[in-house]
Amino acid sequence: MILRTFGWSFGVTVVGLLLALLYDGPTGLALVAVLAVLEVSLSFDNAVVNAKVLDRMSVFWQKIFLTVGIAIAVFGMRLVFPLLIVGITAKLSPVEAFDLALNDSHRYHELMNDAYPMIAAFGGMFLMMLFLDFVFEERAEKWLPWLERPLARIGKLDQLSVVVAGGSLAFVAWLSADDPGNVMIAGVLGMVTYILVNGLGELFSEATDEDDEDEGEEAGETAGRSGPSSLALATGKAGFFLFLYLEVLDASFSFDGVIGAFAISTDPIVIALGLGIGAMYIRSLTVFLVRKGTLHEYVYLEHGAHWAIGALAVCMLVSIGHHVPEWITGGLGAGLIIAAFASSVVRNRNQAGEPPEVGPGAADRAKEPTGSSKSP
Template sequence: MLLKTFGWSFAVTALGLVAAVFYGGWTGFGVVAILSVLEISLSFDNAVVNAGILKKMNAFWQKIFLTIGVLIAVFGMRLVFPVVIVAVSAKIGPIEAVRLALNDKDQYQQLVTDAHPSIAAFGGMFLLMIFLDFIFEDRDIKWLGWLERPLAKLGKVDMLSVCIALVVLLISAMTVATHAHQHGGVHVDKAQTVLISGVAGLITYLVVGGLSSYFENKLEEEEEREHEQEEAAAKSGKKVPAVVLAGKAAFFMFLYLEVLDASFSFDGVIGAFAVTNDIVLMALGLGIGAMYVRSLTVYLVRQGTLDDYVYLEHGAHYAIGALAVILLVTIQYEIHEVITGSVGVILIAWSFISSVIRNKRIAAAEGQGSSGDKAEVSSGV
């Protein structure tokens, strides 16, 4: 199971490290290894969230996610995206941007740093909306009950998450954006840029998320019909296969996953410039990390890990919220990528431990013959 799921990741790792040695010697090897670990640590929460969506898709679309999706993630976000943002921000052609990336690495880094406010605003708003929509939803299983119960009640107010996101964007534009960090340690007013980019991130979330929600609702209707069919089939001894997303429904969910992955990639791409200016080494390191994130997503789905450790999804979404805030803060202040990666790892590890404690409590209760309701067991926090 492990080799089948992570086989391609192992192969890409070996090829990537060998290519790094030929391209940049053992120094290049070390840089690529560091970038791979950086990408995995920053995107682990991405894998957890993706798994919650991917498990609703059929085997065909799961394979698409691991093939075409990987190409988009590796070549699109880790190679093409840094070139595109330089071309757009510097108002130069993509060919010139590639020339700068390969031949004038210092100038390339300067242009990417100067484009960071717009990148952070777009990605920050997209991720913030994911977190807000999650935290305002009333769920049967709650991790931090003292926080999630009152927020679930507030979530009954229509469009509350959008209003809060816009308020956060306005505050960011009037505070950190007025002294946005640029190359060389200077600070300039990027309020207009942050507002436009933030609104674009919000619109992107509403459009793509709205389409995915529409097809999720259709899936729920199919599941209700499936349940009725299972009850009828139980009498005749037949089994009804589970309903999973396919066709247009799966396509839009796949699109949602790719946009989500792109937003998660912002911090990894920007953080990579703190390690190297070399676009080739960056693509190799981040590409290896992206492969592991994809494989880890499928592993979580096939092993049913999210069903066994029910607070993992909560921890991942809290990490998303933290990352959104960090991205907005980095418009003005530099935050080391180690801090960014550690926040997500700590939150997910905490949720995992809480899930283990919950499972032990349920097992102990069952061992004592308890027949109480175990749909929601507090993690003790």
């Protein structure tokens, strides 16, 4: 199971480290290794949320996520994206931006820092919308009931997520941004992207479910699967939009890692190799969580991941005007997920020690879902 799931990651690690050694000697090897660890530590919450979405996708789209998706994640977000940002900011072609990165790393770093407020606003708003949609929804299982109950209660107000996210964006742009107009535009685009991709995913997922129900019950058997029945598995257009949602989600998570990588190296090749290796492990970890049914067994992991997303979104918004060290964002995410995992273990042990419920309706209550999520 481990080798089958992480085999490609192990292979990419060996190849990536060898390329780093050939490219920049022992220094390059060390930098790539550090960047890979940085990416994994900053993006573990991304893997948990990805697993929740991937659990709804068909085997075909899961494979697309691990092949085409990883190419987009590594070459698109970790190599091409920084070059495009610098090119747009400095009005350079991608080739000129690449040449600038190799021959004038100081200027390249300055241009990336100049563009960071817009990047942080876009990614922060996308993640903020994801977090708010989760905490404002009523669900059976509650990790922090003293906080989640009142949030779910006020979440009954329609479009509250948009109101809170938009208000937060306006406040940060007014308080901290050197260029409030561009920050507002980037943040609104992040919100629009989330609403559009999330809405299309749900729309086509519902259409697929209705088509499957019309075809009969025979599609409901999925051998060896612990998650949803195949009636809930997204195929066709639904699978495509869930895949698109995952890629935008990964992009939002990667903004922080890409910018943080410049504190370690400004060489685009070294950054792409290091973050690419880390991205491979995030992909493999996502599939591992799905195949092991970890999210069904440790029910608070999803809660912890979304609270970590909320913390990351806040850090990205704060970083528009003030630098937030990477160890704070990574530490908050890891701490919340570890706490959620520990709470899940305690919950499972407590339930294992309880006598089985008897009486009218006990069997039906045992079949009730443990929670739900508004995100795809």
